[in-house]
Amino acid sequence: MSEHAKKTAAHIQMEQAVIDQLRAYKRINARIKILERHPVGNGMSDARTGDDAAIARLNELQELEKKKKEIEWALDVMEEYKPEYGRLLRLEFTQDKTPAAMMYDLGISRSTLYAWRQKALIAYESITGIKVSD
Numbered sequence: 001m002s003e004h005a006k007k008t009a010a011h012i013q014m015e016q017a018v019i020d021q022l023r024a025y026k027r028i029n030a031r032i033k034i035l036e037r038h039p040v041g042n043g044m045s046d047a048r049t050g051d052d053a054a055i056a057r058l059n060e061l062q063e064l065e066k067k068k069k070e071i072e073w074a075l076d077v078m079e080e081y082k083p084e085y086g087r088l089l090r091l092e093f094t095q096d097k098t099p100a101a102m103m104y105d106l107g108i109s110r111s112t113l114y115a116w117r118q119k120a121l122i123a124y125e126s127i128t129g130i131k132v133s134d
Helices: 003-037 050-081 083-094 099-106 110-128
Strands: none
Touching (some): 003 083, 050 083, 050 110, 083 110, 099 110
């Protein structure tokens, strides 16, 4: 494999890792809501009982809250560093906006949207230090 091909493959892997982390934000929020609204013993099926189930759910909730805060922190930093990139990532990944809606909200063209998106994903990766597993 040529050096250029290796760099391209690494870039694609990095971009996918960033996208996966940002897409997880909505799933994390949904799971947090479930855990907060349905305490142990409130109709939620769980093979564990009593204290073990409560501790497991609390641990899961704490881990999800940590992941959520890490993503929000990275987006906050991104908005300070490159406001247009941070806003673009929030619109796409936390607000589920379509490309057309993002172009309208940001006042940019489609080509600018995709150029900014690629740069925003790279900037997000450098801020968070996401590592791609081989």
